[in-house]
Amino acid sequence: MMGASGFGARYRQVTAERGRLCAGIDPHAALLTDWGLDVSVDGLSRFADICVEALAPSAAVIKPQVAFFEPFGAAGFAVLERVVAGCREAGALVIADAKRGDIGSTMSAYAQAWLADASPLCADSVTASPYLGYESLRPALDLARAGQRGVFVLARTSNPEGGDVQKAMAGERTVAQSIVDAAAAENADGTATVGLVVGATREHGLDLAGLNGPILAPGLGAQGATAEDLKVVFDDADPAWVLPASSRGVLRAGPDVAALRDAFMQARDEVEAALG
Numbered sequence: 017m018m019g020a021s022g023f024g025a026r027y028r029q030v031t032a033e034r035g036r037l038c039a040g041i042d043p044h045a046a047l048l049t050d051w052g053l054d055v056s057v058d059g060l061s062r063f064a065d066i067c068v069e070a071l072a073p074s075a076a077v078i079k080p081q082v083a084f085f086e087p088f089g090a091a092g093f094a095v096l097e098r099v100v101a102g103c104r105e106a107g108a109l110v111i112a113d114a115k116r117g118d119i120g121s122t123m124s125a126y127a128q129a130w131l132a133d134a135s136p137l138c139a140d141s142v143t144a145s146p147y148l149g150y151e152s153l154r155p156a157l158d159l160a161r162a163g164q165r166g167v168f169v170l171a172r173t174s175n176p177e178g179g180d181v182q183k184a185m186a187g188e189r190t191v192a193q194s195i196v197d198a199a200a201a202e203n204a205d206g207t208a209t210v211g212l213v214v215g216a217t218r219e220h221g222l223d224l225a226g227l228n229g230p231i232l233a234p235g236l237g238a239q240g241a242t243a244e245d246l247k248v249v250f251d252d253a254d255p256a257w258v259l260p261a262s263s264r265g266v267l268r269a270g271p272d273v274a275a276l277r278d279a280f281m282q283a284r285d286e287v288e289a290a291l292g
């Protein structure tokens with residue numbers, strides 16, 4: 017196992033202390049209703065506070081899904097700012113799940129929003145789509161590296177449609193493998209600045225062994241993947257870098273803070289037992 021500096025060192029330390037499960041904060045309207053909350057800014061705000069109280073002191077990594085805050089406009093973003101700050105203060109690493117991707121000059125503005133100290137939305141890392149070309153992400157990659165932050169780049173996503181683009185051949189390898197290889201080359205400096213997103217829901221067919229960076233693996237729980245599946249799906253990856261993620265599967269246990277925390281801990285313990 018290679019030593020890591022930068023974002024990788026931060027990731028390795030917190031996952032060693034708290035275990036490998038990323039808790040998603042996805043305030044779906046249906047979940048707000050199930051929790052007895054209004055689908056309103058007040059409901060969103062209460063949902064967010066419960067999640068931070070239950071999850072931030074226990075989870076190594078927390079991933080708020082930006083999409084669910086956006087429909088509430090500026091007020092939704094104010095709640096998101098509170099979530100990001102609250103999780104970070106409690107010692108969790110935050111992945112802002114914004115899935116940004118644009119031409120380089122615009123990407124630079126996105127990078128400032130999610131990865132610059134001066135921004136009220138500044139997180140520890142952000143998800144990004146490389147499908148405008150891996151190098152279009154350069155401003156985010158460079159800013160992340162400079163601040164010991166990370167970028168989680170989509171490689172092979174958990175949704176069934178993802179294969180149309182991601183499994184297409186780009187010369188001798190698939191498009192997804194070309195993203196893995198670019199990330200691995202970037203991580204040769206030992207910083208693990210570039211993580212990948214590889215869904216836990218299916219065989220990905222990727223060679224992940226040389227990545228030397230975190231692999232965010234959504235799909236646990238609501239999308240059907242189990243902790244046991246992880247051993248098979250990620251058999252060639254360094255397990256220390258595998259970071260399964262669950263949102264609805266854990267969130268369904270709310271709104272009781274203790275029940276939510278227990279559901280998270282149970283899922284995390286299952287992951288730890290499976291990954292070894």
Ligand SMILES: O=C(O)c1cc(=O)[nH]c(=O)n1[C@@H]1O[C@H](COP(=O)(O)O)[C@@H](O)[C@H]1O
Binds near residue numbers: 040079113172236
């Ligand atoms: O980047 C992601 O987190 C992501 C990538 C992917 O391939 N599949 C995927 O489900 N996600 C996100 O992970 C979360 C999954 O939520 P649950 O299905 O409720 O666990 C959502 O916020 C998705 O947007």
